[in-house]
Amino acid sequence: MKERVNKIFSKMEEECDAIVLMNGQEPMLDASFYYACGIDSGLFEECVAILQPDGRSTLVTSQLEESAAKNSSAEIITYSTQKERDDAIKNVLKKSNKIGINNRGITYSSTQYLRKIIDNIEFINAGNALLKARMIKDSDEIEKIRSACKIASSVADSIPEVLSCGKTEYELAAEIGYRMQKIGASSTSFDTIAAFGKSAAEPHHSPGKYKLQKEDMGLFDFGCRVSRYCSDITRTFAPVECSDLFKKVYETVLKAQYLAIEKIQPGICSADVDKVARDHIDSISEFKGKMIHSLGHGLGLDVHDGGSFSPKSQIILEENMVMTVEPGIYIPGWGGVRIEDDILVTKNGCEVLTHAKKELDDVKIA
Template identity: 40%
Template sequence: MSLGEIKKKLEEDGVDGFLVTNEINIRYITNFKGSDSALLITPGSDYLFTDSRYIEQAHQDNPEIKIVERKISLTNSICGKIKQLKIKKLLVESLYISVDQFNEIKQRINNICMLTVKGIVENYRKQKTKDELEKIQKAIGIAEKAYTNVQSKIKYGITEKDIADILEYELRKQGAEKSSFDIICAVGKHASKPHARPSTTMIQRGDTVLIDWGARFQDYNSDLTRLKTMDRISPKFRRIYQIVLDAQYLAIGSIRPGVIAKKIDAVARGYIEKKGFGKYFGHGLGHGVGLEVHEAPFINRKSNEILKEGMVFTVEPGIYIPQWGGVRIEDLVLVTSTGCEVLSKLPKKLSDIDE
């Protein structure tokens, strides 16, 4: 996405400026990675407000954007520029501007019309460019290589935290900037909690190990979930695992441009419900992944999002039974012109994970 597209929209809507305060959106538009900053886009020039910590970096990252070094508060600097440019109609990101910032601008600028909007930049971020896809694919490859290398180190007697720590190290060793999020490692009954935190619980015979992890590469993320069995698994686990896997296959098979997101969710959810485990699948089927681990599009039972070519999101059905455990299988998919491509390649059939 280019600044030109946003500027064109401002002109079409008769707006004097758009104040971007979400750090991720600023990074997406400008590649600037500093904090406590703001971007003011106008039909003419564009202004990045930051402080002395980031001035040199800002000039290097954004040679075409005017850099404003704030020596007073961020909001004061923004107000000064708004007055100078005589902006009367200003868009602000409703989800990312504080009440204090909003009120201060309103109070300091006479007769300014502030319009709260959401999703302007996020709508561009939904469909990935070739460059973004390459980075996401690299992040997936790093995550998969790290997981594969850690498999032999998952043994009886080590803890959930041990596994998470080893995997975190391996991710960085393979080229990740860091883990995309706090790694989830859940042994046995702990897997009934979708976002279980790694504990000192040790792996014992008969346990299954659920691992949810991802790598960050050049600011872009991956997100995967796999299970590992440590011994002969029960018929109940086999049955539930196969239900979740089949639900995922069915959902992936229904993905194509033009389909409403909630229908993809309904395919997986309906199958799990049909098998008698509907009440144990509480979360949405998936979420977009890019500069953030959880971003649009969201694939859940309420989402009216229309799938478009270039969207990347997870497909992660699950069944979580208190005091028993849980199963989740998660892959990243790309919507193509005719359907979808599964970007993650780690084996996931029962025969692949059964020790």
């Protein structure tokens, strides 16, 4: 983990004596804590990781997480009382006053706690450095994401086995989650989206009791975690009674995705990738303005792991970034189509990590 700690400090715009990553209580857990410590399991509520500019790291952990902590290469300090935790943190930081914290991941109560136990403490934001470090994945991270993508892809291809008229959205959402965990996922990456018919026009639809009809499309957005790392895939299935409009929407979205994927390579601005897909969709008059979200986002320990493909994003792509590419068209009162895959930026282009079928002939509801 020393390489990760060094990478974080190399991204800092302002020097500091140490970086402190502190979890709150679930769900207020900072993914950067697990990144810096290299921990695959355990919650580590209210535990602290202290990173030093020379690459050293110290994990101050409760007895509850002692076994899980042993998987980290950090120095481990175990506490059983509040005072023991206070003393351990103060001792490690006794020569530190300028402390980097993750503004995106630390709670207000945690910052107040640190101010209380450490005299003359000054906080600076290490959040941007953490974000930039995490965007470039190492080989271990890539393999975990690759495994999560393989599981999600397999389940995506199996959806036609269980998708039939009369099934409810929440039945399919539950089935997808079950199938991913059955073949190796530790959990879903996020609440599975299952949207039938008109509900597919709502990008973040929550599954309900609506039953699939012959004229309905079925949109499924889901992913899983392997050793904390996420996958994220979307497939939209054609109705039994497939209209010309659905075919046109689907082929437009699929072409937009192919164009965007072809554009991806190191040195390209993220906004330019979004533009390729958006311009293709907008070139067809009846679909202009119907892509109502960004083209994609970073993927890793969080399902939104920093960075995006959007009109305002100015990130320059680098090798070993992992992103989603998910163009969509949404028509209120009719439905929507989104096709999403996960990609790894490579030396000369990108590798698509999710391999579920997506040609129109392969995604028809039986």
